[in-house]
Amino acid sequence: MSISRHVVKRVLAVEQAEGVGARVRRSIGSMALKNLSPFLMLDDFTVSEGGFPDHPHRGQATVTYMTRGSSRHEDSAGHRGEIVTGGVQWMCAGRGIIHAEMPVRGPGIPDPQGLQLWIDLPKEHKMMEPTYQELGPSEIPSAFPEGPEGPIEIKVISGKSHGVDSPVRPQGGCWYFHIKFRKVGSMFQDIPVGWTAFIYTMKGNLIVNAGSSSLKEEPFHTLVLSSGQNETGVALQAIEDETEAVLIAGEPLDQTVFQYGPFVMTTKEEIQKTLIDYQMGRNGFEKAHTWQSEIGN
Numbered sequence: 001m002s003i004s005r006h007v008v009k010r011v012l013a014v015e016q017a018e019g020v021g022a023r024v025r026r027s028i029g030s031m032a033l034k035n036l037s038p039f040l041m042l043d044d045f046t047v048s049e050g051g052f053p054d055h056p057h058r059g060q061a062t063v064t065y066m067t068r069g070s071s072r073h074e075d076s077a078g079h080r081g082e083i084v085t086g087g088v089q090w091m092c093a094g095r096g097i098i099h100a101e102m103p104v105r106g107p108g109i110p111d112p113q114g115l116q117l118w119i120d121l122p123k124e125h126k127m128m129e130p131t132y133q134e135l136g137p138s139e140i141p142s143a144f145p146e147g148p149e150g151p152i153e154i155k156v157i158s159g160k161s162h163g164v165d166s167p168v169r170p171q172g173g174c175w176y177f178h179i180k181f182r183k184v185g186s187m188f189q190d191i192p193v194g195w196t197a198f199i200y201t202m203k204g205n206l207i208v209n210a211g212s213s214s215l216k217e218e219p220f221h222t223l224v225l226s227s228g229q230n231e232t233g234v235a236l237q238a239i240e241d242e243t244e245a246v247l248i249a250g251e252p253l254d255q256t257v258f259q260y261g262p263f264v265m266t267t268k269e270e271i272q273k274t275l276i277d278y279q280m281g282r283n284g285f286e287k288a289h290t291w292q293s294e295i296g297n
Contacts, residue, residue, distance in 0.1 A: 001232075002188050002190075002232050002233060002235075003228075003230050003231050003232050003233075004188070004208075004209040004211065004212075004231065004233065004234050004235035005191065005197065005208075005209065005225040005226045005227065005228070005231045005233070005234045006208065006209045006212060006213060006225065006226050007208050007209075007213070007215075007217070007223045007224065007225060007226075008224050008225065008226045009033070009223070009224040010217075010221050010222070010223055010224075011027045011028075011030070011032045011033045011221065011222045011224075012027075012220060012221055013025035013026060013027040013030075013042075013044055013200075013220045013221065013222060014026075014030075018043070018045070020049070020050025020051060020052070020053065021047060021048050021049030021050030021051065022045055022046065022047045022048070022050065022051065022052065023045070023046050023047075023048070024043040024044065024045045024046075025043065025044040025045075025220055026041065026042065026043050026044075027042050027200065027221075027222035028040065028041055028042040028117075028198070028222060029041030029042065029043075029118070033222060033224070035257075036196055036198065036224065037120065037196060037250075037252040037253050037257070038119050038120045038172060038174070038196065038250045038251065038252060038253045039117065039118070039119060039120070039196065039198070039248070039250060040060060040118040040119065040120050040257070040259065040264060041116070041117070041118040042115065042116075042117050042118075042200060042222060043115065043116045043117075044113075044114075044115055044200070044202075044220065045112075045113065045114060045115070045116060046111055046112070046113045047071075047103040047111060047112045047113075048111050051071075051100075051101060051102035051103050051296070052100065052101040052102065052296075053100050053102070053293070053296035053297065054098055054099070054100045054291075054292060054293050054296045054297070055098065055099070055100070055262055056096065056097065056098045056262055056263070056278060056285065056288065057091075057093035057096070057097055057098075057099070057262045057263070058093055058094070058095060058096045058097075058126070058262070058263045058264070058265070058274050058284065059093065059094075059120070059121055059126045059263060059264035059265050059274075060093055060118050060119060060120055060121055060264045061090065061091060061092045061093065061118070061119040061121060061170065061171060062089075062091045062093065062116060062117070062118055062119075063088065063089070063090050063091075063115075063116065063117040063118075063119065063157075063176065064083055064088065064089045064091075064101070064114060064115075064116050065087075065088045065114050065115045065116075065117075065157060065176075065178070065246075066083045066084060066085050066086065066087055066088075066112065066113070066114040067085065067086075067113050067114050067115065067202075068085055068110050068111070068112065068113040068114070069085060069103065069104065069109060069110045069111060069112030069113060069114075070082055070083060070084045070085065070103070070104040070109075070112060071083050071101055071102065071103055071104065071112050071114070072101070072102050072103075072104055072295050073089065073099060073100065073101050073102075073295075074099060074100050074293040074294060074295050074296070075097050075098060075099035075100075075130075075293075076097060076098040076099065076287040076288075076291040077097060077130060079132060080295075081134060082104065083114075083134070084136065084137065085137065086136075086137030086140070086155075087134070087135060087136045087137050087140075088134070088135050088140065088157050088168075089132065089133075089134045090132070090133040090134070090158070090168055090170065091130070091131075091132050092121065092125070092128070092130060092131045092132075092170075092171055093121075093130055094121070094125065094126065094127065094128040094129055094130045094131065094284070095126070095127040095128065095129065095130070095283060095284035096130070096274075096277065096278075096283065096284025096285045097130045097284070098285070098287065098288060098291060099293070100293035100295050100296030102295040102296055115200070115246065117176075117248065118264075119170070119172070119174055119250060120172075120253055120255075120257060120264060121171055121172065121264075122171065122172050122253055122255070123253075123255050123266050125171045125172070126264075126265060126266075127283075127284075128171070130284075133167075133168050133169070135157075135167070135168065139167070140155050140156065140157055140166070141155075141156050141164050141165070141166060141167075142154060142155055142156065142164065143156055143161040143162040143163065143164035144162070145162050145187045146185070150185070151181055151182050151183035151184070151185035151238075152179065152180070152181055152182070152185050152187050153179075153180045153182070154177050154178070154179050154180075154187075154189075155177065155178035155179075155180070156177060157176040157177065157178060158170055158174055158175055158176045159174070159175025159176060159177070159249070160175070161175075161177055161189060161190075172250065172251055172253070173192065173195065173250060173251035174248070174249070174250040174251070175191070175192075175195075175247075175248065175249045175250070176246065176247075176248050177189065177246065177247045177248070178244070178245075178246050179236065179244065179245050179246070179247055180243075180244050181204065181238035181241070181242070181243040181244070182241065182242065183238075183241050184237075184238050184239055184240065184241060184243075185237070185238055186210070186235065186236065186237040186238070187235075187236055188233055188234070188235050188236075189233050189234055189236070189247060190232060190233040191225075191231075191232070191233045191234060191249045192249065192251070193227075193229060193231070193232065194227060194229070194251075194252070195227070195249045195250060195251050195252070196227065196249065196250055196251075196252050197224075197225040197227070197234065197247070197248065197249035197250075198222055198223060198224050198225060198247075198248055198249075199217075199222070199223040199225065199234075199236075199245050199246070199247050199248075200221070200222050200223075200245060200246045200248070201217050201218065201219045201220065201221050201223070201245045202219055202220075202244040202245055202246065203219055203242055203243055203244040203245075204219070204238060204239075204240040204241070204242055204243025204244060205217065205218060205238070205239050205240045205243060206236055206237065206238055206239070206243055206245055207236075207237040207239060208223060208225075208234060208235070208236060209234065209235050210235060210237045211235065216239065234247065258270065258271050259271075260274070260275070263275070263278075
């Protein structure tokens with residue numbers, strides 16, 4: 001029997017300046033929503049100029065999903081590429097990486113827009129070698145709960161939905177879906193019991209668990225879902241055509257979070273060691289003071 005979760009907290013993602021020439025709507029990671037393990041941050045970003053020049057990471061995964069335009073990336077390990085509209089990059093920073101993320105610009109090219117999610121790594125994976133998983137838009141499979149001609153398409157960025165599995169294999173459990181209602185309609189998405197789950201509304205209007213609520217959920221809100229032991233997933237109803245949202249769920253981690261900017265560890269001592277590693281250029285940061293990206297400089 002399918003029993004739906006319900007909304008237990010709503011956070012409006014207020015637009016603010018970030019980086020060089022970027023505007024972000026941050027919900028997770030803001031003062032209003034700090035602790036949502038395993039999730040550390042969710043930014044809905046638009047880059048009108050500049051971008052995100054060279055900066056380090058340790059201890060987390062960053063997931064960049066482009067909803068409009070394209071973004072180039074380059075890192076200190078020699079990896080470079082471009083994330084186009086509808087594509088995703090799942091980067092596990094592990095023990096350390098330095099990278100740059102810069103928009104692609106030109107005549108007729110729209111300002112890049114997308115979502116960036118930071119996910120805490122299980123402590124046993126925090127010092128692993130950095131890894132990348134990248135999928136172009138044609139490589140992200142879609143599920144159609146009512147068939148390809150039906151009103152709903154679910155882009156399965158990670159996890160599984162209605163019999164469709166993503167090829168992405170995260171460190172730690174994480175499901176990530178971009179749900180598009182071309183027309184009004186309703187659906188139920190299974191979510192593993194006990195996992196943390198939230199919805200970020202992007203366009204149109206949704207009702208979550210219409211059986212017990214008639215509240216219309218408007219764009220740019222993060223909706224934290226309940227996690228009852230008998231709740232098997234979430235029921236969504238679009239009451240407006242062209243409604244879009246992402247639904248993300250992850251296995252909560254039984255560990256503390258010590259974060260200093262782009263460094264995320266489990267103790268104060270590990271953060272202090274990370275800062276020394278970065279200053280000394282060692283343990284994953286060997287190129288911290290010698291490498292410069294081409295795209296960010």
